[in-house]
Amino acid sequence: xxxxxxxxxxxxxxxxxxxxxxxxxxxxxxxxxxxxxxxxxxxxxxxxxxxxxxxxxxxxxxxxxxxxxxxxxxxxxxxxxxxxxxxxxxxxxxxxxxxxxxxxxxxx
Amino acid sequence: xxxxxxxxxxxxxxxxxxxxxxxxxxxxxxxxxxxxxxxxxxxxxxxxxxxxxxxxxxxxxxxxxxxxxxxxxxxxxxxxxxxxxxxxxxxxxxxxxxxxxxxxxxxx
DNA sequence: TTTAGTAGTCATGTTTTTTTGACTTATTGT
DNA sequence: ACAATAAGTCAAAAAAACATGACTACTAAA
Numbered sequence: 001x002x003x004x005x006x007x008x009x010x011x012x013x014x015x016x017x018x019x020x021x022x023x024x025x026x027x028x029x030x031x032x033x034x035x036x037x038x039x040x041x042x043x044x045x046x047x048x049x050x051x052x053x054x055x056x057x058x059x060x061x062x063x064x065x066x067x068x069x070x071x072x073x074x075x076x077x078x079x080x081x082x083x084x085x086x087x088x089x090x091x092x093x094x095x096x097x098x099x100x101x102x103x104x105x106x107x108x
Numbered sequence: 109x110x111x112x113x114x115x116x117x118x119x120x121x122x123x124x125x126x127x128x129x130x131x132x133x134x135x136x137x138x139x140x141x142x143x144x145x146x147x148x149x150x151x152x153x154x155x156x157x158x159x160x161x162x163x164x165x166x167x168x169x170x171x172x173x174x175x176x177x178x179x180x181x182x183x184x185x186x187x188x189x190x191x192x193x194x195x196x197x198x199x200x201x202x203x204x205x206x207x208x209x210x211x212x213x214x215x216x
Numbered sequence: 217t218t219t220a221g222t223a224g225t226c227a228t229g230t231t232t233t234t235t236t237g238a239c240t241t242a243t244t245g246t
Numbered sequence: 247a248c249a250a251t252a253a254g255t256c257a258a259a260a261a262a263a264c265a266t267g268a269c270t271a272c273t274a275a276a
Binding site for chain 1: 119120121122123124125126127128129130131136137140196199200202203204206207208210211212213214
């Protein structure tokens with residue numbers, strides 16, 4: 001399925017919105033890498049073990065649609081495309097930092 | 109399926125761990141309500157529109173297993189069962205508060 | 217010309233998650 | 247006795263998410 005979403009119920013709180021935006025098998029990992037540096041498709045594919053093109057592709061597309069990442073096409077040969085945090089995406093940096101401090105959360 | 113989880117890859121960061129703990133259609137909503145007050149099953153079922161018994165039941169069970177909620181059986185007639193935040197669950201309160209401040213995150 | 221790299225899409229299939237409806241046990245109200 | 251509430255369980259079906267392999271388009275190097 002090519003990223004079909006049915007009947008979104010309105011988010012009751014930002015936490016829920018965040019959870020929804022980053023839910024999916026590869027999105028948190030992608031976003032975490034994006035916090036550190038701009039991403040390129042092929043490099044992502046090599047870095048994220050076990051992920052496949054299709055999944056990364058649709059995850060990136062969704063992160064873009066949600067306004068967390070910008071897709072930048074640098075017109076040069078060979079083709080160079082970068083995914084970078086948007087301003088909205090950057091708002092999440094302190095949240096991630098706060099979570100880094102909560103080591104108790106790591107346990108599963 | 110009775111909550112089978114296969115091959116958990118190690119979480120690369122607490123944010124990812126949090127996302128995983130609260131991933132699922134109803135868990136964020138349940139947890140958000142639990143932040144405000146202890147929960148009871150039937151009341152949850154009435155409050156969360158569109159949710160069904162089975163889903164709530166397994167979501168609660170998972171939140172318990174993850175150590176975010178405690179199930180308290182109050183031995184009285186009629187049977188009274190409450191779900192309350194654990195200490196670990198309470199660690200997430202500041203995270204949720206921080207997110208409440210980020211109104212930009214609400215947009216979908 | 218063949219191979220390789222970047223950046224994907226498409227159709228299909230598998231797996232996981234979520235929903236549905238029937239059923240359970242115990243207590244209370246009419 | 248009968249219906250209702252609380253708190254669920256179970257098996258099966260439906261829906262959503264994820265993976266696979268083939269394929270596209272362009273560029274560059276051997």
